[in-house]
Amino acid sequence: MQVSARGEYAVRIAVTLAQGHPRTISASSLAAAQALPRKFAEVILGDLRRAHLVDSVRGVEGGYRLARSPEDVSVGEVLRAVDGPLAEVRGRRPEETSYEGAAVNLPRLWVAARAAVRSVFDEVSLAQAATGEFPLRIDELTAADDAWTPR
Amino acid sequence: MQVSARGEYAVRIAVTLAQGHPRTISASSLAAAQALPRKFAEVILGDLRRAHLVDSVRGVEGGYRLARSPEDVSVGEVLRAVDGPLAEVRGRRPEETSYEGAAVNLPRLWVAARAAVRSVFDEVSLAQAATGEFPLRIDELTAADDAWTPR
């Protein structure tokens, strides 16, 4: 589950927009607030706009705002807008995989993995991510002591 | 959660080894059984050997076999051996991330996502993947009707 720089930046931007909602915020302000390269932030905001996750206003006093209310936009949507699908196996969707021999059962495993990822990113809204009041499921996942240790 | 070609190939190879355990199988046979490029399969088997997941035997009648019994090797170990850590955010481990402002809570989200991925790949053994008798948790994840539909 690699989250790219684009993905990370996009979520940080989106969460900042959520916190300021419904004010519009300029790309420069967003970039400054999260310490990101301004031009790169513009590119990412373009992606979010084309995915209809944010609206933009041009000109002086212009900027970006969430197209929907922060409780209504999931982190998963933001990630999909800038990187593609949440889960892929060798560039294919999990349910499109198919194997012979000992590997025949792997598609079920890939689908399960995707479902697990969705159960986090699609169940957390930008509002929750901004306030830190996550769903119970998330608290349970992070509660296990080894959740915070690398493997 | 992008599984690379290396990752996919590695799991297919590992599952094939699991099915034949404890016989040793040559790289050519493995490649043929799963329709993979032979040379590339060799590279991957080298990774698995260096991670002590498989043992190798040189010479005629040589080949590869699992270093431990198939019930004792998880899919997660195989994936880590060929791609790196199961979850990374902009090239960093989830618990190493840190943000200012509206994004302060994101590390918990990344850790939760990693925990979710682990709960699939680290809880499924090669034996289970080969037989298709997955843990209950996996069946539950794949049971939801929308688990098999793209988003």
Place this chain on the structure above:
DNA sequence: AGCATATCCTATCGATCAAGTAGGATTCAA
């Protein structure tokens, strides 16, 4: 009208990595 401040569009760039190939050296059993 003119200016400052924005978004927005197109193009480019360097570095890195992924996937796969090539060729041969080495090992081992029969």
Place this chain on the structure above:
DNA sequence: TTGAATCCTACTTGATCGATAGGATATGCT
């Protein structure tokens, strides 16, 4: 000694990632 196998080093090719450059276009204010 021969054949089949692992193993090692190197290379190629293409794509992608992260980022930057420069300017065209829109908007509000004075």
